[in-house]
Amino acid sequence: MNSGKTWRKSSYSEPDNNCVELSVGQHETDVRDSKNPGGGTFAVRASAWAAFLSATKSGGLRR
Numbered sequence: 001m002n003s004g005k006t007w008r009k010s011s012y013s014e015p016d017n018n019c020v021e022l023s024v025g026q027h028e029t030d031v032r033d034s035k036n037p038g039g040g041t042f043a044v045r046a047s048a049w050a051a052f053l054s055a056t057k058s059g060g061l062r063r
Contacts, residue, residue: 005023005025005030007023007032007037008021008022008023009021009034018034018035019034020032021034024049025046027045028043028045028046028049029043029046030042
């Protein structure tokens with residue numbers, strides 16, 4: 001199944017590690033499991049994804 005989307009995995013990920021893949025669009029980012037790409041996805045609004053990345057980079061999501 002080709003959704004027409006371009007999926008990418010983090011460059012920090014190794015081939016046999018569990019990771020997520022992203023398809024970044026203008027209005028949303030789709031996320032899926034790299035080990036099971038046909039198992040479903042979920043979409044996040046671009047603004048929410050930007051806020052998540054910002055919080056991650058600033059350490060705002062640490063326990």
